[in-house]
Amino acid sequence: MHEIDMTKCLILSMEEWAEKKDKEKIVVEKINLKIGEFTCVEPISLINTFNAAVLGSWLDSSAITIETIPFEGKCSKCNRLYFPKKENGYKSPCCNFNLEEIISGRELKIASIDFKEK
């Protein structure tokens, strides 16, 4: 359900971005997102929600692309990077240390927007 609110935020951000352009004179082809694995977002749900929400709007012909950013932590004992797993309690496989530092995976970003001028 929260993908609806994420989509709302995304559309508001797009509106804000378009205010700096001339919205009538551009066509947004792709909105390229970076979504971390350690977020509450299900990429397919976000795409489906976005597609439904923009029907008939100025973003109707826009597509969403999602680059998934891996969830990566750093072992605070030996500084090795690792991919935390739920099955292992997110602990580092090298030293069995608790997850202290997250290197990546919390991203919820609009990386870039591909558009054309009419």
Place this chain on the structure above:
Amino acid sequence: MHLPISDKIELNILHQNSHQAEKNKGKFNNYNLLCLNIMSSPGSGKTRLLEITLEDLSKKFYSAVLEGDMTTNLDAARLEKLNIPVVPITTGRACHLDANMVSGGLKLLEKKINPNLLDILLVENVGNLVCPAEFEIGEHFKVALLSITEGEDKPLKYPIMFREADLILITKVDLLPHLNFDINELKSNIASTNPKADVIEISSITKSGFDLWQDWISKKILKFKNNLY
């Protein structure tokens, strides 16, 4: 038609919410008002926790509540009996409070009381372990409740909620003798998800742990009032 242009903006999807949350926090700071965001799944005991907490807390600190609820004002009505300012926020279809809703709630609170007179604002979020963790509201601290009837594995299943929390209250611990529940396993799962969180075991029936929880809040308020955050 011209050639496509790629505009690299690297903008947080939730930046509109984050921007409003910063504005809310700025208001709280101007009012010298500490704000706690209280989150949990439905039925873990948030409202009962606030009822008991505010009985004592409101004798020492001027307190108010923003009460998030999807469809009713039932929880707000319970807290209004404590004679403190309470503003219900009915979210409708939304399964969490966002920064705009809290901003609206704060405006209604301003009509009830001068927030400069308040020490602490407790925001009870909608019962949900998923999205409230992603939507900042301008709070200074996040408090997550987890009742023992929910199971030891919840910090692993809903890691973002428990990773984001500054304090985790393990509630309903009076039921421990009656359940096949391993509290050490729960604590281990909390530690592996968020080793920096404070953890307090609490019971609204026996009142155990409330002294530690009240002490945690009092210290946060006093430190905040002394501009130490």
